Amino acid sequence: MDIVLKVNNLTKTYSGSEGKQVRALEEISFEVPRGIIFGLLGPNGAGKTTTIKSICGLVQPDAGSISVNGWDVQCQRAKALAQLTAVLEGNRNIYWRLTPRENLEFFAAIRGRKPRRLNREIPELLEVFGLTEKANQPVRKLSRGMQQKLALAVTLVTGAPILLLDEPTLGLDVKASYEIRSLLRRIVQEEQRTVIITTHDMNVVQDICQHVVIINEGRIVANDNIQHLLDLFQVRSYDLVVGQLTPGQRTGLEQIPHLRLEPVNSGWQISLDMENPTLLWQALDVLGSEQTPIESVSRKELNFEKVFMEILGGAKA
Amino acid sequence: MKLWLGFAAMLKKEIILMRRYFVNSLGGIITIYIIFMLIFWGYTGLGGAGLKLGTTIDSLVVSYVTWLMLMMAWQTIPYTLLQETQEGTLEQLCMSPLGLTVLSAFKLIAGVLTDLLVVIAMLALTMATTGTSLNIDIISLLPLILFALMAVSGLGFFFGGITLMYKRIQSYLQIVQFALIALVAADPSPVFRWLPATLPSHWIRMVMIKGQNLSYIPAGDWLTMLFSSLLYLFVGIAVFKLCEAKARRQGTLGHF
Numbered sequence: 001m002d003i004v005l006k007v008n009n010l011t012k013t014y015s016g017s018e019g020k021q022v023r024a025l026e027e028i029s030f031e032v033p034r035g036i037i038f039g040l041l042g043p044n045g046a047g048k049t050t051t052i053k054s055i056c057g058l059v060q061p062d063a064g065s066i067s068v069n070g071w072d073v074q075c076q077r078a079k080a081l082a083q084l085t086a087v088l089e090g091n092r093n094i095y096w097r098l099t100p101r102e103n104l105e106f107f108a109a110i111r112g113r114k115p116r117r118l119n120r121e122i123p124e125l126l127e128v129f130g131l132t133e134k135a136n137q138p139v140r141k142l143s144r145g146m147q148q149k150l151a152l153a154v155t156l157v158t159g160a161p162i163l164l165l166d167e168p169t170l171g172l173d174v175k176a177s178y179e180i181r182s183l184l185r186r187i188v189q190e191e192q193r194t195v196i197i198t199t200h201d202m203n204v205v206q207d208i209c210q211h212v213v214i215i216n217e218g219r220i221v222a223n224d225n226i227q228h229l230l231d232l233f234q235v236r237s238y239d240l241v242v243g244q245l246t247p248g249q250r251t252g253l254e255q256i257p258h259l260r261l262e263p264v265n266s267g268w269q270i271s272l273d274m275e276n277p278t279l280l281w282q283a284l285d286v287l288g289s290e291q292t293p294i295e296s297v298s299r300k301e302l303n304f305e306k307v308f309m310e311i312l313g314g315a316k317a
Numbered sequence: 318m319k320l321w322l323g324f325a326a327m328l329k330k331e332i333i334l335m336r337r338y339f340v341n342s343l344g345g346i347i348t349i350y351i352i353f354m355l356i357f358w359g360y361t362g363l364g365g366a367g368l369k370l371g372t373t374i375d376s377l378v379v380s381y382v383t384w385l386m387l388m389m390a391w392q393t394i395p396y397t398l399l400q401e402t403q404e405g406t407l408e409q410l411c412m413s414p415l416g417l418t419v420l421s422a423f424k425l426i427a428g429v430l431t432d433l434l435v436v437i438a439m440l441a442l443t444m445a446t447t448g449t450s451l452n453i454d455i456i457s458l459l460p461l462i463l464f465a466l467m468a469v470s471g472l473g474f475f476f477g478g479i480t481l482m483y484k485r486i487q488s489y490l491q492i493v494q495f496a497l498i499a500l501v502a503a504d505p506s507p508v509f510r511w512l513p514a515t516l517p518s519h520w521i522r523m524v525m526i527k528g529q530n531l532s533y534i535p536a537g538d539w540l541t542m543l544f545s546s547l548l549y550l551f552v553g554i555a556v557f558k559l560c561e562a563k564a565r566r567q568g569t570l571g572h573f
Contacts, residue, residue: 014568024568050568056412060565078414086412088571092405097334109326110413110420112319138337154409 004083004162004194005032005055010064012050012218024050026218027064032211034161035192037184039199039209039226041308047218048198049088052164055196056086068162082111085155086164091147093154096140100131100150103139104157111158121157129153129183145176152183156193163187165197169204177201181208202305206230214311222311226304233307237300240283243267243293252286259283266295323415328427335431346435353381353443375451375526378443383465383518384501386436388494391469393428394421394477394557395490402484408571417561418554421477425470452528460531461517461524467546468513469497471553478553478560481570505538513549516542 012025025047032038042048053059055066057073057080066073071080087093094103104122109115126132129149134142139150148168155163168184169177185208187193199205205212206226214222222229244267245253253261258273272283287294335342360377398421401407411417444451476493480486503509505519516538523529564570 012568053408053568056408058408058411058565058570059568060562078416081412082414084412086408088408089405093409095330095406096404097337098330102330102333106326106330107409109322110410110415112322112414114319114322 002034003031004034004069005196006065006067007031007051007055008065008067010051010054010061010066012047012054012059012061023218025054025061025215028215028218028220029064030213030220030223032162032194032196034194035188036210037188037195037197037208039197039205039212040215041198041205041212042215043312046215048215049166051215052086052088052166052196052198055164056084056088057081058088083160084162084164085111085158085160086166087151087155087168088164088166091144091151093151094139094147096147097138099136099138100126100142100153101135103150103154107154108157108159111160113157113159118157125153125157128186130179143176145172145179148172148176148180149183152180156187161193163193163195165195167199168197169199169201177204184208202303202308205308206304214308216312229307229311230304233310238272238280239296239298239300240270240272241267241295242270242287243295245292246290249286249290249292252289253283256282256286267292271300320415320419323413323420324423324426327420327423328430331424331427331431342435346438349385349435349439350442353439354446356381357443357447374447375449376522378440378447378449379451379522379525380502380518382436382440382443383521384498385439386432386462387465387469387501387514387518388497389432389435390425390429390466391473391476391493391497392490393425393432394470394473395480395486397421397424397428398477398480399484399487402480402571405571411570418474418558421474421557425473429466451525454524454528454530457524457530458521461521461542464542464546465514465517465521468517468549471546471549471551472513474550474553474557478557481557481564482560482567484569510538510541511545513545516545 008029009027010025010029011027012023014022014024016022028047028051040048040051050059054061055068055073057077060074066080068080068083071083073080095106098106101122104125105115105118108118108122123132126135129152131146131150131153134146139147142150148171152165152168155165165184169180172180181204184195184197188195197204197209209226212222212224212226212229213220224232241264250261250268253259253270256272256279258276258279260271262269262271270283272280357374357377360374398407401410410420413420415423440451443449472493476486476490480490497514500512500515501518503512503515505516510516510519520529520534520538520542523533561570
């Protein structure tokens with residue numbers, strides 16, 4: 001596997017108010033292979049932005065190293081930065097007083113792109129992003145969705161093989177969010193670029209990411225293929241809908257760890273996480289004691305949001 | 318990476334914005350002109366009939382235009398950084414392989430070139446209004462202007478660095494604008510001649526008012542101008558780089 005980004009033992013502490021030290025990252029390490037959409041996830045204050053900004057050379061870590069396509073971000077800064085580009089503030093990363101075309105020309109030029117090639121590339125990019133008609137209007141007059149698309153187009157025009165996108169769909173309506181996701185898939189599939197995104201929208205993660213790293217309180221709590229994470233949690237969680245329970249049964253079931261009991265129309269729903277297989281037998285024993293009918297058994301349908309919460313919950317425990 | 322591409326991009330952006338916001342730029346020129354006229358009327362009112370038009374008013378025109386040129390140059394970097402931070406584009410510039418120092422220098426040069434149009438317009442306007450006749454000896458003025466610009470660019474980098482670290486420093490930046498008046502108008506005494514742009518400003522006055530040329534400037538003054546201008550420029554750049562590195566350590570580079 002061709003690794004384009006290596007983060008090794010990254011550690012960062014900020015000096016807070018009154019000299020208080022705030023540990024933002026604690027020896028985090030991960031690798032990103034070429035040609036995938038990689039999710040960097042975590043709750044607010046987990047350390048995602050510090051990680052992204054360290055990769056972009058905007059924050060200097062206290063310890064650890066980052067290498068981008070073999071170039072060290074701290075020691076070989078210019079060469080490393082030539083390999084990546086980022087949208088860190090959504091639609092604010094572009095000049096609102098310039099037009100989309102002027103923005104593309106400016107950001108390409110400060111990244112060393114020659115004008116001759118851009119004469120062909122910029123109209124193509126404007127076309128792909130649906131901005132051709134607005135190409136000569138000041139960006140401040142465009143909708144937020146169009147501004148976000150332009151910010152994404154700016155990352156592409158730089159020619160960098162790695163794109164870091166902080167909340168690329170934040171504040172967009174359903175249609176614009178869908179379009180951005182389609183564009184990201186296309187960038188990865190057709191151009192073999194690598195996209196690293198941070199987002200709080202787990203639907204976006206489940207939809208487009210192949211691999212995720214979840215950070216919590218400055219530490220990595222999960223680093224895995226997204227499908228694998230979904231499978232892992234899906235097989236261990238079941239919902240049982242049963243008939244009416246006696247007070248004694250309810251007390252018995254509530255004593256079983258990792259079991260949740262909720263009333264439903266016809267009786268009760270038992271949600272059981274199968275961390276320990278014997279728990280299922282315990283639950284069945286309680287139900288069997290009164291020959292309570294089991295209406296249905298289903299594997300719990302997990303979306304990635306639930307997986308994310310489970311992982312964070314586990315990390316805290 | 319070709320540096321000229323980065324410089325051309327900065328210059329093009331300056332020209333586009335100046336043209337697009339021409340009415341706004343014009344408003345700025347009118348304001349500067351009104352301020353000059355207020356000073357001029359106040360000056361002539363106070364001086365009355367005793368005022369010698371050939372010296373004092375000439376000196377006022379030259380000093381005002383020199384101050385205007387240097388003020389526009391020195392504030393380019395700190396105010397641009399402040400604006401880029403507020404707009405959210407500073408981080409994009411920091412991620413350019415050219416680096417923030419080089420891009421800031423390009424922005425400064427592009428700004429000076431476009432601001433030069435305003436300075437020339439203002440010189441013509443003030444000369445016409447006051448009826449003064451000045452010696453515009455480009456060959457003699459060019460190196461003197463360059464020395465003065467280098468020194469105030471050093472100040473620009475210095476305060477640009479402070480801006481990167483602390484951001485909300487507009488009120489302090491305004492103080493420097495007024496300090497520049499003193500630097501431009503000060504007599505080049507053995508001590509003051511070492512201040513940024515003071516000696517070049519003195520010789521700009523000598524050329525434009527007294528009709529002197531480069532051959533009138535003593536070797537000691539040449540050396541002082543060269544040494545002090547380079548010193549201010551390099552110290553300014555060094556402070557800028559230190560502040561940029563510190564902002565990276567603190568993680569506050571793009572924060573406002």
